[in-house]
Amino acid sequence: MIKFGVAGNSLSFYAEGNKHTYEAAKWCAEKGIDVFEYSFGKGVRMTESTARQIGNFFRLYNVDLSVHAPYYINFANPESNKINSSINYVFQSLTKLKEFNWGERVILHPATQGKLMRNEAVELTYKNLSLLAENVVQQGFSDKKICLETMGKLAQIGTVEEIINFCKIAPFYFPCIDFGHINARTMGGLKSSDDYRRIIDFMLDNLPFEKVNRMHIHFSKIMYGSAGEIKHLTFSDNIFGPEFFPLALVIKEYNLEPVIICESDGTQAEDAIFMKELFYGNTK
Numbered sequence: 001m002i003k004f005g006v007a008g009n010s011l012s013f014y015a016e017g018n019k020h021t022y023e024a025a026k027w028c029a030e031k032g033i034d035v036f037e038y039s040f041g042k043g044v045r046m047t048e049s050t051a052r053q054i055g056n057f058f059r060l061y062n063v064d065l066s067v068h069a070p071y072y073i074n075f076a077n078p079e080s081n082k083i084n085s086s087i088n089y090v091f092q093s094l095t096k097l098k099e100f101n102w103g104e105r106v107i108l109h110p111a112t113q114g115k116l117m118r119n120e121a122v123e124l125t126y127k128n129l130s131l132l133a134e135n136v137v138q139q140g141f142s143d144k145k146i147c148l149e150t151m152g153k154l155a156q157i158g159t160v161e162e163i164i165n166f167c168k169i170a171p172f173y174f175p176c177i178d179f180g181h182i183n184a185r186t187m188g189g190l191k192s193s194d195d196y197r198r199i200i201d202f203m204l205d206n207l208p209f210e211k212v213n214r215m216h217i218h219f220s221k222i223m224y225g226s227a228g229e230i231k232h233l234t235f236s237d238n239i240f241g242p243e244f245f246p247l248a249l250v251i252k253e254y255n256l257e258p259v260i261i262c263e264s265d266g267t268q269a270e271d272a273i274f275m276k277e278l279f280y281g282n283t284k
């Protein structure tokens with residue numbers, strides 16, 4: 001089953017008088033939104049009792065939860081004490097997921113290149129993601145899915161090829177394919193269904209089917225320049241893209257069952273619903 005979801009609360013959620021994320025469970029359920037991705041991008045600062053309360057509400061309304069780990073994780077940092085910090089941020093995120101007691105996915109940005117050569121940064125990331133995987137097993141979190149995201153800025157580690165290679169490290173590493181990011185770093189490379197099909201075919205050739213079938217997807221339109229991603233837009237943009245429809249056709253053609261999270265800037269709920277209706281309306 002395909003699931004459509006939102007990253008955080010939309011402007012409309014607040015405009016309709018809601019304040020707290022636990023209220024988003026009922027709100028999402030009533031709108032037909034299947035998943036809520038909670039962002040710990042700026043740090044994991046939530047008490048255990050709040051996490052349990054949020055988890056209870058989302059379970060009650062049968063809206064899945066996923067967690068976005070802090071943005072400052074960097075597995076290509078040459079200093080080993082910084083790697084320990086990154087590992088800790090992943091564990092803090094996994095712990096919140098456990099306290100939610102609902103949902104199984106943590107999404108993370110693997111690394112930035114920094115002053116290293118690209119191949120050095122990629123090798124270091126691979127090595128440290130292997131170390132993280134050992135820790136995940138030791139700490140008993142290997143029942144969760146850790147989704148490694150394709151990134152939008154050229155200076156970030158996270159091309160499709162890099163992410164697919166990292167996903168081979170452990171059975172619980174899944175791809176988070178952010179098509180807006182891919183479109184940004186390729187300066188508008190995603191236009192036709194063939195453009196999307198090439199990526200999915202590459203994944204099918206290189207990963208077990210389950211990791212492609214149940215991949216995590218981030219979808220939003222993103223402004224880009226010569227260094228890649230500049231900022232997230234809404235679906236009202238008709239300059240930068242990418243468009244969801246050609247991807248919907250490929251997902252339907254391959255019968256995939258991804259989780260598709262909309263990260264539009266403020267209209268993520270409306271845009272997630274747009275994708276869901278487009279998918280079931282036009283490609284059934």
Ligand SMILES: [Zn+2]
Pocket residue numbers: 068107108109149
């Ligand atoms: Zn992300």
